[in-house]
Amino acid sequence: MKKMKNLKKAAVILLAIVILLFTACGKQVDPKFYQARIWYDEIPDSELKSGVIPQELPKDLKELAVKICKRVSEYYGIDGIEKKLPKIAMLDDATLRWLLGVSQDTDVFGIYVPADEAIYLSGAFSEANAPVLAHEYLHYLSNNGEVSGLKYNKSGRSFGRYFNEGITNYLTYRLFPDEKIICYEYETHFAEQLAICVGEEVLEKAYFNSDTSELREIINKALSKYYSPNNIFGIELDVFDLIVGQIEEYAISLAYSTDETSFNEALKMLDSLEEEIFFLGRSIGKTQQQKEALKSFMGQIESVVPKTHLQEILEEF
Numbered sequence: 398m399k400k401m402k403n404l405k406k407a408a409v410i411l412l413a414i415v416i417l418l419f420t421a422c423g424k425q426v427d428p429k430f431y432q433a434r435i436w437y438d439e440i441p442d443s444e445l446k447s448g449v450i451p452q453e454l455p456k457d458l459k460e461l462a463v464k465i466c467k468r469v470s471e472y473y474g475i476d477g478i479e480k481k482l483p484k485i486a487m488l489d490d491a492t493l494r495w496l497l498g499v500s501q502d503t504d505v506f507g508i509y510v511p512a513d514e515a516i517y518l519s520g521a522f523s524e525a526n527a528p529v530l531a532h533e534y535l536h537y538l539s540n541n542g543e544v545s546g547l548k549y550n551k552s553g554r555s556f557g558r559y560f561n562e563g564i565t566n567y568l569t570y571r572l573f574p575d576e577k578i579i580c581y582e583y584e585t586h587f588a589e590q591l592a593i594c595v596g597e598e599v600l601e602k603a604y605f606n607s608d609t610s611e612l613r614e615i616i617n618k619a620l621s622k623y624y625s626p627n628n629i630f631g632i633e634l635d636v637f638d639l640i641v642g643q644i645e646e647y648a649i650s651l652a653y654s655t656d657e658t659s660f661n662e663a664l665k666m667l668d669s670l671e672e673e674i675f676f677l678g679r680s681i682g683k684t685q686q687q688k689e690a691l692k693s694f695m696g697q698i699e700s701v702v703p704k705t706h707l708q709e710i711l712e713e714f
């Protein structure tokens with residue numbers, strides 16, 4: 398009889414444990430917002446020299462530019478790798494706009510052209526545009542002669558153009574925390590979330606060495622139970638590639654969205670990405686920090702938030 402009672406007791410305890418486990422893990426098991434869409438670039442045959450004829454920068458602008466570049470190098474401890482300063486010259490705004498591929502009414506301040514090994518600045522460049530130069534200089538510093546920063550080639554395709562822009566911008570604005578981010582807003586936020594998850598050091602090492610392997614391993618290990626490797630357009634993609642490809646898809650949809658529908662498509666990609674980075678953060682115990690970062694991002698894009706599921710993501714994690 399006593400044995401029976403003990404068995405009953407054990408069964409009740411077991412049931413309680415099972416219920417507890419289900420409640421603890423069952424909060425959100427499956428991705429809700431996953432979008433299986435990606436974008437990549439064709440690998441250019443060669444990065445052509447621009448052929449532009451720049452002018453010397455006026456002395457005061459040159460000094461300002463060198464000062465800003467040195468500040469970036471010092472902040473990231475780059476001196477050790479003995480990267481020289483790039484050629485920094487001046488271009489008229491019409492030529493700068495042509496190089497950047499932007500319209501006449503866009504303000505332009507600078508661009509880095511890898512094949513020229515040069516950064517070109519507008520004559521209107523001033524201290525107020527320091528983040529623009531810092532951003533371009535980071536592209537220069539992270540270029541290993543083949544790829545720049547966290548761009549990478551796979552199966553004859555080039556991945557990570559906007560992923561890399563986001564990371565570059567994130568690293569830029571760490572030096573200018575009070576400045577308002579004026580481009581690649583979501584890509585930069587995603588980079589911040591990634592930095593929270595993997596740590597600044599891992600992210601910087603990957604970026605300056607143009608080496609995605611550690612990030613790839615962390616992401617694949619943590620997220621393979623939620624997302625499966627896929628074969629899209631005949632390319633074998635692991636989870637890391639899928640996420641990078643989604644960032645590209647988001648950026649391209651946004652850049653070419655001329656109507657409400659494609660804008661909303663871009664926002665779906667954004668929801669998908671945010672949920673993914675929250676799954677990563679949860680596996681590493683970074684949810685609280687990520688929520689703070691997300692709240693701050695939602696504050697910046699307040700008017701867009703009702704069209705996203707960011708509030709839901711914030712509450713569910």
Ligand SMILES: [Zn+2]
Binds near residue numbers: 532533536562
């Ligand atoms: Zn850039």
